[in-house]
Amino acid sequence: xxxxxxxxxxxxxxxxxxxxxxxxxxxxxxxxxxxxxxxxxxxxxxxxxxxxxxxxxxxxxxxxxxxxxxxxxxxxxxxxxxxxxxxxxxxxxxxxxxxxxxxxxxxxxxxxxxxxxxxxxxxxxxxxxxxxxxxxxxxxxxxxxxxxxxx
Amino acid sequence: xxxxxxxxxxxxxxxxxxxxxxxxxxxxxxxxxxxxxxxxxxxxxxxxxxxxxxxxxxxxxxxxxxxxxxxxxxxxxxxxxxxxxxxxxxxxxxxxxxxxxxxxxxxxxxxxxxxxxxxxxxxxxxxxxxxxxxxxxxxxxxxxxxxxxxx
DNA sequence: TTCCTTGCAAACGATTTGCATTGGA
DNA sequence: TCCAATGCAAATCGTTTGCAAGGAA
Numbered sequence: 509x510x511x512x513x514x515x516x517x518x519x520x521x522x523x524x525x526x527x528x529x530x531x532x533x534x535x536x537x538x539x540x541x542x543x544x545x546x547x548x549x550x551x552x553x554x555x556x557x558x559x560x561x562x563x564x565x566x567x568x569x570x571x572x573x574x575x576x577x578x579x580x581x582x583x584x585x586x587x588x589x590x591x592x593x594x595x596x597x598x599x600x601x602x603x604x605x606x607x608x609x610x611x612x613x614x615x616x617x618x619x620x621x622x623x624x625x626x627x628x629x630x631x632x633x634x635x636x637x638x639x640x641x642x643x644x645x646x647x648x649x650x651x652x653x654x655x656x657x658x659x
Numbered sequence: 660x661x662x663x664x665x666x667x668x669x670x671x672x673x674x675x676x677x678x679x680x681x682x683x684x685x686x687x688x689x690x691x692x693x694x695x696x697x698x699x700x701x702x703x704x705x706x707x708x709x710x711x712x713x714x715x716x717x718x719x720x721x722x723x724x725x726x727x728x729x730x731x732x733x734x735x736x737x738x739x740x741x742x743x744x745x746x747x748x749x750x751x752x753x754x755x756x757x758x759x760x761x762x763x764x765x766x767x768x769x770x771x772x773x774x775x776x777x778x779x780x781x782x783x784x785x786x787x788x789x790x791x792x793x794x795x796x797x798x799x800x801x802x803x804x805x806x807x808x809x810x
Numbered sequence: 811t812t813c814c815t816t817g818c819a820a821a822c823g824a825t826t827t828g829c830a831t832t833g834g835a
Numbered sequence: 836t837c838c839a840a841t842g843c844a845a846a847t848c849g850t851t852t853g854c855a856a857g858g859a860a
Binding site for chain 1: 737738739742743756758760761767771775778779782783785786787789790791792793794795796800802803804805806809
């Protein structure tokens with residue numbers, strides 16, 4: 509399996525980040541990180557609980573997700589039905605965007621070329637300053653119908 | 660009041676759209692449309708209920724919002740805390756994007772130039788087809804700090 | 811020991827729904 | 836008239852929290 513090295517490295521990066529804040533990297537927390545990094549897109553608490561993080565009780569799961577969001581290890585999104593979805597933060601996996609299926613709600617990660625990314629940055633900066641905002645980041649979501657739902 | 664003309668036209672467009680589906684445009688529903696079109700960005704049910712749509716009971720409000728979302732009159736978003744926000748659909752107000760304040764959660768509408776919009780369309784199409792999706796639309800959200808929160 | 815973390819169950823808040831009543835075409 | 840629309844209250848569901856027990860430094 510090719511992922512083992514990267515997996516180990518992510519755990520190490522997370523451990524370091526947590527230790528800076530004097531937060532323990534316990535086995536339950538490691539389980540959550542592993543579960544999320546195996547996914548191909550943002551996952552809900554329910555998906556994690558009924559799958560690879562099934563051993564972690566819901567309350568602990570939510571506490572961990574929330575802690576990781578606060579710490580900047582995870583990024584929280586709000587999917588099609590208002591249910592929170594979590595994925596590893598950009599600094600752990602690289603900046604990317606999402607395609608969302610309007611029919612079934614599936615979300616997939618999608619990488620962006622450097623040239624497209626700089627166009628996006630330019631547009632985002634221009635829009636943000638138009639409104640007087642100090643721009644920090646941008647989120648592009650492509651809405652469409654996924655291959656499965658599209659007949 | 661300068662908005663009366665446009666306001667009337669939106670009500671007429673909504674009425675027509677609903678009548679196509681044999682759905683009545685009642686006074687409660689008109690109140691909701693009026694409340695939403697007065698806003699400068701997507702609004703939550705609570706905001707509408709405690710403000711310009713205060714006369715509409717919550718259950719009816721939610722039913723109306725949901726009906727309008729299904730009918731394509733409103734577009735539903737999920738803001739910073741997973742609370743649903745609604746705004747008039749693009750065909751009623753024109754395509755636009757949002758700037759979101761990561762500090763206070765405020766959301767403002769923001770227009771995009773035609774040239775930026777076609778760049779966005781090109782990027783979105785390319786990303787979507789990369790994943791095998793039939794692309795329908797795109798959402799760009801600029802994250803930053805609003806003037807009020809930024810000292 | 812001391813404080814962080816966990817796990818259960820109860821609490822919460824946004825949204826939905828059952829059902830009897832009202833109102834418009 | 837007749838069925839869609841309404842309004843109240845109760846139910847749902849994702850998520851949060853109080854509190855006592857477990858564990859690592």
